[in-house]
Amino acid sequence: MTSVSNSGPVSSVPSPSSAIVPVALGDRAYDIHIGPTILAEAGTLIKSVLARPQVIVITDETVARLHLETLTESLRKAGVKQETIILPPGESTKSLERLSRLLDDIFDIGIERSSTLVALGGGVIGDLVGFVAAIALRGIDFIQIPTTLLAQVDSSVGGKTGINVPAGKNLVGAFHQPRLVLADISVLDTLSRRELRAGYAEVVKYGAIDDFAFFQWLETHGADLMAGDTAARIAAVETSCRAKARIVAEDEREEADRRALLNFGHTFAHALESATGFGSRLLHGEAVSIGMVMAFDLSARLGLCEGQDAARFTRHLAELGLPTGPNSVPGVVWSASDLVARMASDKKVKNGRLTFVLARGIGQSFVTQDVAVEDLTAILNEAIAA
Ligand code: NAD
Ligand code: GLY
Numbered sequence: 001m002t003s004v005s006n007s008g009p010v011s012s013v014p015s016p017s018s019a020i021v022p023v024a025l026g027d028r029a030y031d032i033h034i035g036p037t038i039l040a041e042a043g044t045l046i047k048s049v050l051a052r053p054q055v056i057v058i059t060d061e062t063v064a065r066l067h068l069e070t071l072t073e074s075l076r077k078a079g080v081k082q083e084t085i086i087l088p089p090g091e092s093t094k095s096l097e098r099l100s101r102l103l104d105d106i107f108d109i110g111i112e113r114s115s116t117l118v119a120l121g122g123g124v125i126g127d128l129v130g131f132v133a134a135i136a137l138r139g140i141d142f143i144q145i146p147t148t149l150l151a152q153v154d155s156s157v158g159g160k161t162g163i164n165v166p167a168g169k170n171l172v173g174a175f176h177q178p179r180l181v182l183a184d185i186s187v188l189d190t191l192s193r194r195e196l197r198a199g200y201a202e203v204v205k206y207g208a209i210d211d212f213a214f215f216q217w218l219e220t221h222g223a224d225l226m227a228g229d230t231a232a233r234i235a236a237v238e239t240s241c242r243a244k245a246r247i248v249a250e251d252e253r254e255e256a257d258r259r260a261l262l263n264f265g266h267t268f269a270h271a272l273e274s275a276t277g278f279g280s281r282l283l284h285g286e287a288v289s290i291g292m293v294m295a296f297d298l299s300a301r302l303g304l305c306e307g308q309d310a311a312r313f314t315r316h317l318a319e320l321g322l323p324t325g326p327n328s329v330p331g332v333v334w335s336a337s338d339l340v341a342r343m344a345s346d347k348k349v350k351n352g353r354l355t356f357v358l359a360r361g362i363g364q365s366f367v368t369q370d371v372a373v374e375d376l377t378a379i380l381n382e383a384i385a386a
Pocket of ligand 1: 061091121155170189198
């Protein structure tokens with residue numbers, strides 16, 4: 001059974017064997033295909049959106065070794081000509097140097113306005129390739145084939161593309177929507193436990209934002225998802241994509257405090273990542289996990305939500321093996337004032353004020369610039385001392 005829907009928050013989580021989630025953005029609308037054999041079917045799906053039957057596939061070394069052949073074979077069967085560029089894995093690939101070299105490479109291959117890039121990989125490849133597609137020839141088409149849980153539920157959907165620069169993470173980028181997103185659940189089988197857990201943080205985020213029923217479902221089924229249950233994975237990816245598609249359709253460019261809800265935990269997370277050098281010491285999803293706990297703790301401190309909600313949310317993350325405090329990162333001497341300073345240089349600062357997503361309960365988040373530095377510093381100090 002395939003389900004197609006992107007209406008409001010879920011009251012019950014679906015259990016289809018595959019799903020198509022539309023992203024309703026007018027002339028930039030596209031579909032997200034989710035299922036266990038999507039990579040093998042990719043050739044036909046991709047061909048249906050191409051102006052001419054050729055693509056440049058860009059991936060990283062790890063994903064190339066594991067999954068490129070399936071895609072290549074599928075494109076060959078569909079009669080789509082393919083060039084391939086393979087980049088080193090890791091966050092450092094989202095850099096100006098790599099961007100520059102990648103632009104050289106695609107111009108060497110030869111592109112025109114009707115060309116299409118295919119991003120096969122996690123959020124690093126998706127963000128970089130999306131940005132290249134946004135700026136090459138002032139914008140060409142690209143297709144996302146996300147291969148991490150984080151990329152399937154978050155980064156491949158919604159058109160945020162970009163790279164990191166020395167001044168900070170994702171500070172250079174563009175909104176550029178993909179033409180198609182293909183999420184093959186079976187590729188998650190080769191992902192490390194740590195990367196899978198990090199992606200799970202972004203899944204739980206959708207429960208925190210506005211879907212308490214999904215959070216409850218995750219309390220029951222999150223462990224199945226982590227253990228490799230295909231139905232649980234499809235249901236969680238579909239529900240997450242449906243939530244993201246809805247929010248993006250409402251506020252594509254983050255202008256109305258709606259899309260900003262997707263940054264739940266991220267003001268903290270980006271500061272934690274910045275302090276640890278945006279590397280493998282603390283993965284993005286791990287930082288989001290700690291950041292969401294801090295957002296709940298701050299909400300409880302400000303009397304916005306019950307302490308028991310914060311505790312329940314934190315307990316679920318901990319049960320699934322996610323970090324819930326900064327001290328889970330070995331070898332870092334944390335400083336609250338340093339973290340606050342890092343937050344102040346984030347792109348989420350508005351009129352000189354820090355922006356936070358806080359919670360009135362699980363599934364009841366809202367955006368605010370109204371947080372006193374004293375309260376922020378207090379919860380950071382508590383987390384550091386824990
Ligand atoms: P990633 O792309 O670095 O992938 C993590 C690691 O997993 C890499 O080493 C990669 O080679 C490997 N990998 C990928 N797929 C695999 C598979 N199927 N099997 C085995 N190994 C695999 O990291 P990520 O967590 O996917 O993405 C993080 C990036 O996404 C960050 O740069 C973050 O800023 C960005 N992001 C962007 C958005 C957005 O809206 N654009 C949202 C969230 C995060
Ligand atoms: N990951 C946040 C967003 O897409 O807006």
